[in-house]
Amino acid sequence: MxxxxxxxxxxxxxxxxxxxxxxxxxxxxxxxxxxRPAKLDEKQVREVRRLYWSRMMTVDQIAAMMHVGRSTVYR
Structure with a gap:
């Protein structure tokens, strides 16, 4: 059974x-x-990468400027 x-x-x-x-x-x-929909489009992703690698701004500043969390910037 x-x-x-x-x-x-x-x-x-x-x-x-x-x-x-x-x-x-x-x-x-x-x-x-x-x-889930992406928070940033390709143009914004390129800008975040440019700012991150140029060391012009901190991760917190980039995140605040793009209205995303720090983990999104690192991702």
């Missing part, structure tokens, strides 16, 4: 995984992408 319930639970889990994967692929086909 427990084996039957276990195999049904495994089958249901496989179906959920398959439907989730199909949904994600369909969303990608429509041009959607998952995850």
């Amino acid at each position: 427990f084996n039957i319930f276990g195999s049904l639970a495994q089958f249901e889990s496989d179906l959920i995984r398959e439907r989730t994967r199909a949904g994600l692929e369909a969303a990608r086909a429509r041009g959607r992408k998952g995850g």
